[in-house]
Amino acid sequence: DGGITQSxxxxxxxxxxxxxxxxEQNLNHxxxxxxxxxxxxxxxxxxxxxxxxxxxxxxxxEGYSVSREKKESFPLTxxxxxxxxxxxxxxxxxxxxxxxxxxxxxxxxxLTVL
Amino acid sequence: xxxxxQPDIHITVSEGASLELRCNYSxxxxxxxxxxxxxxxxxxQLLLKYFSGDTLVQGIKxxxxxxxxxxxxxxxxxxxVHWSDAAEYFCAVGAFGGGGNKLTFGTGTQLKVEL
Numbered sequence: 001d002g003g004i005t006q007s008x009x010x011x012x013x014x015x016x017x018x019x020x021x022x023x024e025q026n027l028n029h030x031x032x033x034x035x036x037x038x039x040x041x042x043x044x045x046x047x048x049x050x051x052x053x054x055x056x057x058x059x060x061x062e063g064y065s066v067s068r069e070k071k072e073s074f075p076l077t078x079x080x081x082x083x084x085x086x087x088x089x090x091x092x093x094x095x096x097x098x099x100x101x102x103x104x105x106x107x108x109x110x111l112t113v114l
Numbered sequence: 115x116x117x118x119x120q121p122d123i124h125i126t127v128s129e130g131a132s133l134e135l136r137c138n139y140s141x142x143x144x145x146x147x148x149x150x151x152x153x154x155x156x157x158x159q160l161l162l163k164y165f166s167g168d169t170l171v172q173g174i175k176x177x178x179x180x181x182x183x184x185x186x187x188x189x190x191x192x193x194x195v196h197w198s199d200a201a202e203y204f205c206a207v208g209a210f211g212g213g214g215n216k217l218t219f220g221t222g223t224q225l226k227v228e229l
Contacts, residue, residue, distance in 0.1 A: 004157075031215055040221060042220055042221040043217075043219040045216060048215075048216065050215065090158065092158075094215065096215060102148070102160055102163060103217060105159070107157045
């Protein structure tokens with residue numbers, strides 16, 4: 001089955017700790033994205049990557065870091081510098097063969113800082 | 115920079131009634147427009163998309179949307195709502211061709227369906 005997997009579904013961390021969220025896709029998509037979702041604010045772009053070993057900051061990159069060592073994987077690290085990390089995090093991917101390709105989303109990870 | 119406005123935060127309709135969710139966008143070039151649906155605690159599922167051509171777009175689950183350039187709108191419609199349509203709906207506009215293939219999302223409309 002092709003798709004995007006995110007793990008874990010729920011994640012708890014203590015203040016001051018870094019935590020890494022996993023995103024894997026087996027769709028052979030070129031681009032991958034990380035979004036943060038807060039109630040009433042829609043989705044905001046954190047980071048995105050169009051090719052391996054390259055990524056760009058989105059609108060709210062402060063306090064986050066990413067890597068893209070493999071085409072199918074795009075992990076997101078929430079660092080202790082992120083002031084308000086409790087949120088729902090969504091990963092997405094798409095082909096870049098054409099401008100009109102659609103972003104497909106994973107099931108999300110809910111991060112709670114205790 | 116592009117932006118999307120969904121003016122209705124919450125909408126309640128009775129099962130079997132018609133539905134229209136509003137979406138207005140701001141974008142300097144030809145927009146690529148999307149509607150996604152999200153069930154609680156889940157990811158987003160694509161309902162439909164508009165790139166060019168016919169301004170009335172058909173999607174999954176009986177949804178359709180109409181692109182109106184003069185009004186900068188892309189409203190989502192369904193003639194008869196089912197209880198299973200209760201979810202949150204997001205409109206998005208795409209920046210492509212050098213824009214990093216990014217989407218900008220609206221803040222969403224929460225749909226409640228009364229039985």
